[in-house]
Amino acid sequence: MTKIVDLEKEVLTEESADKLSEENMNIVIVGHVDHGKSTIIGRLLADTNSLPKGKLEQVKETCRRNSKPFEYSFLLDALKDEQAQGITIDSARVFFKTKKRKYIIIDAPGHIEFLKNMVTGASRAEAALLVIDANEGVQENSKRHGYLLSMLGIRQIVVLVNKMDLIGYDEERYYEIVKEYNAFLKEIGVNVDKFIPVSGYHGDFIVKKTDNLSWFDGETVLEVLDAMDNSKLPIDEVFRMPVQDIYKFTNNGDNRRIVAGTIETGKISVGDEIIFYPSGKKSSIKSIEYFNGPVKTEDYAGSATGFTLTEQIYITRGELACKSNELKPQVATRISTKLFWLGVNDLVEGRQYFLKNGTAKVQAKIEKVVRVLDASSLVSKESNRVKRHEVAEVIIETIKPIAFDLTKDLANTSRFVIIDDYEISGGGIIQETLEDEQTWIREKVLTRNYKWENSHISKRQRAERFGQKPTLVLITGNKDVNKKEFAKYVESRMFAEGRLVYYLGMSNLLYGLGADIKVENSMENRQEHIRRLAEISHIMLDAGHIVIVSATDINNNDIDILKNVMKPDEIKVIWLGDYEGKETNINLHLDDESFDSMYLKLKTMLQEDQIIFNMWE
Known part of the structure; x- marks a missing residue:
């Protein structure tokens, strides 16, 4: 979880930083443990006068009273347990400013155990500072961090060769590191904007040029940051907001249903037409809701927001809100990915995991491990599993459709994590959408939902x-x-009990709505019949009915079609008779016994699943 390091609430808050400048830039700082990231951040805070008045002197006085040498990293290490360990164990955000813009700098972990947090820490960064200790040189983690940054789609990278004071500001040693690390980065297709020799401890070339590095004729860290391209801010991208939740109100006649989430990119205004993916349902923004604050008519990237809709539509957590007049996201169940694995247990081909993209969390199977690469040695191999710290190209199949963007189109919503045994064990980017048997059906459903009259x-x-x-x-x-x-x-039984119920015979469908389909029993024809059954059922369910259908040998492919056209929780599959050796996923198995006995079992299941209930009980 990202937290704001507030130095006892006296460092700039994000709200106050917003007032400094309309332009801002998010930067992630990474590096091997003890290579000096925190010291560099502390220097940036102090030397840009971004600290509150007297804070530097206060920290120095605290160190003096405790007989502890002052270090600039203490300005950042606000958590006691982090100071005790001497390492940063979570991602943290701090703010500093220049005349050109404000910066939000994300301090990402260096310890190998905390690499998984770096995926989150770097998720919103437009640029990166990668720190290497001049004394220790390029480490395995330095290479892994470089690979991860490239995977996350961060194109502006500056390498800081820190602790130059420990090697006597040796020019030759600096260029050795530059040569070694540049060679590695070129192999993975990463171009570094600048290499800068610095000393965080003494402040050399962080904000000011010094005589200690008189042989270096380049720019300071701050000069390089201010020169970076920030032409496309998140609000200039297409609108994307993963739906976090739907909040309903009932008190005092308040019947609002607020769609809540954090805007990843873009902006919205009252009146905008919004489409939710993967469902494809649409409505328009009626109002933008802001807790305990002034009325808003628009909102922007980075804001935790909520809005009401002009038409009430059924949407759920995990959908991706987009504007109808902008680039559509991808919707698929099969994706080609590049993945970085951090789990203790290997990622295994054929095994089930959970994939989390935005607020969507779905079951997913590793269909194929295409290629495995060691992120530090760049040795490639073929394997059906991915070990810890390896990078792989992997094809993943999700149990239901998800909405996302390709990394080439929009990096933020192309990122995902893999959850193994309740732990985030890997993360990556989606490179390509792959077709599956139901792709054509989902396209029809998206069009239907967009055109649907509520x-x-x-x-x-x-x-x-x-x-x-x-x-x-x-x-x-x-x-x-x-x-x-x-x-x-x-x-008949349900009707006698007062239920709104309808039996839909398959013959009625085959020789009525399906009469235009060829008689031959091909797989293509069967899929179209099932799709039409699902569409009729969808309409009748929208009218409030319980629909009863009987069909022979329904298989999992048929059920997948039904679930793509309808909602998975709207379907109950009942198997009647001998089930031995069958693979169809069912909700209830009934032996071929008396109708009355089977009905009571079916009714019990429907009551337990809250399909049928009595409002007066």
């Missing part, structure tokens, strides 16, 4: 009126089981 009556209102959650109950099994009659029996 009723003034919400699903919630219908559920409250009818005492049920609209659901497709799909009864399947082998050919010799009387599925059709049992499905009609279920309809």
Whole structure:
């Protein structure tokens, strides 16, 4: 988790820093442990006069009273446990300013155990400072950090060769490091803007040029930062906001439903038409909500915001909010990625994990490990697993569609992490969208949802009126089981109990809406029949019905089509009769017994899953 180091709330807060300049830049600083990142940040704070009045003297006096030599890193190390360990263990943000712009500098960990936090720390950076100790030279972590920065899409990188005072400001040693590290970076296709020799301890070439490095005719760190390109600010990008949650209000007649999240890039205004992906549902912004503050008509990248919609649509956490007149994101279940693995256990081909992209968290399978690369040695190999600290090109398949951007289009929303056994164990970028069997169906669904005309009556209102959650109950099994009659029996029983229920016969579909499809029993025809079944069911569920369908030998591919057209939690698959040796994913197995006995079991499941309920109980 990112935290603001506030030096007892006296360093610039992000809000006050915003007032200094309209232009800002996010910079991440990385480097091997003890290579001097914190000292350099402390120097930047002090030498740019970004510290509150008297803070430097106060810290120096504290060191004097404790008989401890003063170090500029103490200005940053505000947490006691970090000071005790002498290392930075989490990402932290601090602010400093120049005449040109304000800077938010993200201090990312150097310890190998904390590399995973660096993925988060660098996620919003437009540029990077990479620190190398002149005395110790290029370390394995220096190389890993360089590779990670390139993966995260950070193109502006400055290398600081620090602690030049420890080697007597040796020019030859500096150029040895430059040559060695530059050779590595070229191998991974990274171009460094500048190499700068510095001493954080003495302040050489951080903000001011000094005689100690008279042989170096380059610019100071601050001069290089101010010269960096910041022409495309996050607010100038297309609008992207991962949906964090939907907040509902009921007190005193307040019926607002606020879509909440943090704007990754771009900006929004009241009246903008918004599309949510992967569902493809659309509405327009009615109001921008701001807790305990003035009314807003627009909001920008970096802001935790909320907005209401002109039409109430059902969306959930994990969707990606976008503007309809801007570049569309990608929607897919198969992606080609470049991944950095940090887990204790190997990443294994064929195994299931969780993938988190934005606020979406879905089950995902490693379909194929295409190529493995050691990030420090750059040795490439073929393998079906990825070991700790290795980089790999990996094809990942998610259990349901996710919305994202490709790294070449928008780096922020192309990044993801892999969760293994409740731990973030790897992270990477999405390079390419790969087709799957349901790609054509998702394209149709996106168009349908975009064009969908919403009723003034919400699903919630219908559920409250009818005492049920609209659901497709799909009864399947082998050919010799009387599925059709049992499905009609279920309809009759539920109707007698006052439910809004409808039995939809497959023959009605095949020889009615599906009459234009060729009779031949090809896979293509079967998929289209299933898609049309899902579309009819989608309409009837929107009207509040429980739909009962019977079909023979429904398989997982059929179910995947249904779940792509509808919502997965709207479908219950019931297998009737012998299930041995079957692989179909089902919600309930019923033995071929009396209809009454089977119905009671089905009803119990629907009640436990809160599909049917009594509002007066």
